[in-house]
Amino acid sequence: MSLLRTAFRPSVLSARVRQYATEAPQKKSNLVPMTLAVGGLGGLAFYVWSTRTGASSEPLPSALNSDQFVSFKVKKVVPYNHNSSTFIFELPPKTSSKLPVASCVVVQAEDPEALKDKKGNPVVRPYTPISAAENTGEIAFLIKRYETGVMSKHFHTLKPGDSLKIKGPIPKFPYKENEFDEVALIGGGSGITPLYQVITHALSSPSNTTKFKLLFSNVTEEDILMREDLDALAKKHPKTLEVVYLLDKPKDDWKGPKGFISSDVIKKYVSPATSERTMVMVCGPPGQVAAIAGKKDGFKQGEIGGVLKELGYTSDQVFKF
Template sequence: MNEENQQSIDALLPPCPEEPQESDCYGSGCSPCVFDIYHLQLIEWQKQCNEIRCNERCRSETTDTESDKPLLSQIKFSPFQLLSVQQHTHDTFIYSFQAVRASSEQDLRSHDIKYTHVKEPLDIKVGQHLIMRYNIDENQNGFLTRAYTPISDLKSSRMGQFEVLIKLYEHGKMSKYIQNLKENDIVEWRGPFGNFKYVPNSYRHLLIFCAGTGIAPMYPIAKFIVENDSDETFVQMLFACKSFEDILFRDEMQQLALYWNFSAVIFLSRVESPLQSQARYGEIIRKGKMDKSVIHEHLAGKTLQRVLVLICGTKSFNKDMINYVKQIGVQDENIHLF
C-alpha cells in the first residue's frame, strides 16, 4: 500500500482515547482506576482501527459500482437525508435519517445535486453507534466528528432509516451545527461501531445503569429483548438524570414496563417538588444518586454469573458504577461499558 493510501486510511481512524494524567488518579486504590478504564478504551480503539484497516484493504481490492457500494460503511462517510426533527425534552431532539444515493460522488457538495432515497437494509445492531461528520471549513477540509447512537428498531433499519436522540449543548460545537439542520438536509455518517453483541437467553438478568443520553444505546437493547417472545431475560433499567424534565424515553419506558420482563427505576438528583406530584402511574422514581447501596439492592439474590451489567453515562458515572459492581463481585466478563 502506498503512503498516500495509508494516510487516507489513517484519516478514517477514530481518535485515540486520551491518556489520563497522573493527577486524575486520586491514589485511593480505586478498582478499576482511571488507568484501567483507559486501558479498556485503548483495547476497544485498537480493535476498531484494525477492523477499519482490514475493511479498507478489502475494499481497495474491489472496484464497486455506485449501487454496489454499502449504504453505510465504517471507512467512508455516506450521505443521509434528514427526514424529520422531533423535540423530545427541553434540550433533546430525535432526528430521523434516510439513506440516499447521489447521482455522482464527485458532486456530493454541490447544491443542485439530486439524491434518491434507498430503502435497503442498514446493518446496524442494537447498542452500536455511528459517527457524524460536519465540514466546518470547506477550504481547509476541517471536519468535526461526533458519535451518536441509533435508537430506532430493526424495521426502520431494513428500510435504510435510523433515528438518533441528540442532546443539544448551548456551547457544543456539533450542537450548533445540528441546531441549524433543516428537513431534507444531507448529513454524512459512517459506522456502525461498537462490539456489543447480544445473544438472547445467554443471561438471566440484564442490569442497565445509565445516565442522561447514556440511555440511547440501552433503550433499543431493552426493546429488542422484551419484544422477543422467546427471550426470557429480565431487564432492569436504572436511569439517572437531574429532574423530571430531563427524563428521556419516559413514555417509552412506560410502554416497556407493560412487558412482564422489564422494570425501570428513575433516579432524580435535583428535585424539589414532592415526587408523587409529578410521578406517573406505575413509575418508580427515587430522589438522589445511584450509590453503592442501590446497586447492591439490585444485585442482591441474583447469581452474579448469570447477570450482564451494561453501563453508559459520563466518565465519572461509569467509573463509579464499575467500581460498585466490581466491589459486589461482578466479574469483568459480565460487565459491558459503552
Template sequence: MDLEFLHTLDVQILGAVAVAIVAVVVGAVFLFSSKKPKVCLDPENFKQFKLVKRDQLSHNVAKFTFALPAPTSVLGLPIGQHISCRGKDSQGEEVIKPYTPTTLDSDVGKFELVIKMYPQGRMSHHFRELQVGDYLAVKGPKGRFRYQPGQVRVFGMIAGGSGITPMFQVARAILENPNDKTKVHLIYANVSYEDILLREELETLAERYSSHFNVYYVLNQVSCLSYAK
C-alpha cells in the same frame, strides 16, 4: 429409425426440462435476493443521509429522523453497536462523535437519533444547526459488543442522561423478540424528572412487557422512582 427418433426426442425433452428447471431456480434466487433489505452502513466510509423530520422534545433535546435510500432499506446496525456521526463545531472544525439510534433494523426506511444538545458541545452545535433537508455523514457499525438473543438470563442496565440510547436499543431488541426470554432491569439517572429522555417510550415498554422489563428513575431531588409493575 423410429427408435433413433424417439431417443432424440427424449434427449430434447430432457434438455428442455433441465433448461426450464435452471431458469426457475435462477429466477427464484433473483427474486429472493431482490427482496432482501438493503444495508446502508459502510464501516470504512462516511455516507450521507437526509434529515426528513426534526421533533423538538425539550429546550435542549430533539429527535432527528433520517431517510434511508429506499423504503425497504435498513441501516444494518447490529444490536449493541453504534454509529459515528461527522459534523462541524462552532469554529467550523470537523468533529466526529459516536451515537446510538433509537430505531432498530425492523424500522425499515429510516433511522432516528435522540440528541441532547449541550451549550459547549462541539457536535451539539452541528445538530442545533441541522435543518430538515440537510444531510448527516454517518459511518459504521462501530463497537466490540454485539448482543445475541438469549445469551444471558437477566440483563442489568445502568444509564445516565443521554447514555440511555444504547440501553434503549438493546432493551427494545430483547423485548420485541418473542423468542428472547431475557429479563431486563434498567436504572436510569437524571437531574430532574423533566430530563428523562425517552420516558414515554420506556414506560410504554414497561407496560407492554411488564413481566420482563423494570425501569427505575433515579433523580437528584428524589432518591428513587419506580415504574415497575
C-alpha cells in the same frame, strides 16, 4: 464464556472497535406487509412505535457504509423537550440502517474542516439511532444538547435539508439471547439510547428469558428521555423488565428514588457480583460512567472502577458503551 463473547471482551475490543461489521442478509420472508393503526400516541413515542411495528416482505439493503462516511439529509426535526430533539435523516428508497445489536454509528459534520477538536482533527462522535434497524427510508437520532458537547451542539443547528456524514456500523457488544439470567442497564441522560437498543431487541423475542433492570438517572423529571416507550415496554413485559427512574432535583410530588446511583441503589435492584450470569451495561455522561464503572480509555473499556468495583463486579461482568 462463549467464544463469541470472549472475542469482544474489553481486553480485545479496542483492537476491533474500528472494524465495522456488516450484518448477514436475512432470509427472504413470505409475510405480507401489515398496516397497523394506533391512536393516542404522539410525538416521539408514536414515531418509535411505528418504525418498530412495520413488517417487510423482503430484506432491505443497508444505506450505511462501514468503510467510508456517507452524507444524509435531514428530513425532519422533532422537538422532544427543553434540550432534546429527534433528528430524522432520509435514507435512499428501499434501504434501511441494518444496524446489528449492539452497535452504533459515528457521525461527522458535512464539512469536516468546519468542526474540529482542539488538536485540529475533524470531530467524530458515536451515536446510537432510536429507529428500528429495518425502518425503511429513515434513520433517527434522539440528541440531547450538552453545552460541552461539540457534536451535540452541531446537531441542534441542523434543519431540514442540511446534511450530516454517517459511517458504520461499529460493533459494540455481541448480544446473544439468554446468555445472561439478568442484565442491569445503568444510564443517564442521552446514554439511554444504546440501552434502549438492547432492551427492544431482546424483548421483541418470544424466547427471551433474561430479566432486565434499568436504572435511569436524570436531573429533573422533564429530562427523562423516551419515558413513554420505556413505561410501555415495562407494562408489556412485567416479568422481564423493571424500570427505575432516579432524579437529582425532583419536585415535591416525586415518589421515586432521589439522588445519584449509589452502591445502595445497585445493591437494592441488581443481583450481586457473585451471580455468575449477571451482566451490567453502563452508558451516560463521562463523569457518571467513571463514578459507577471507572473511566473509559477512549474507545477502549478502561479498567473497572467506581461503585461496581467496590461491589465486587469484574471486567467480565461490566460493559461501558
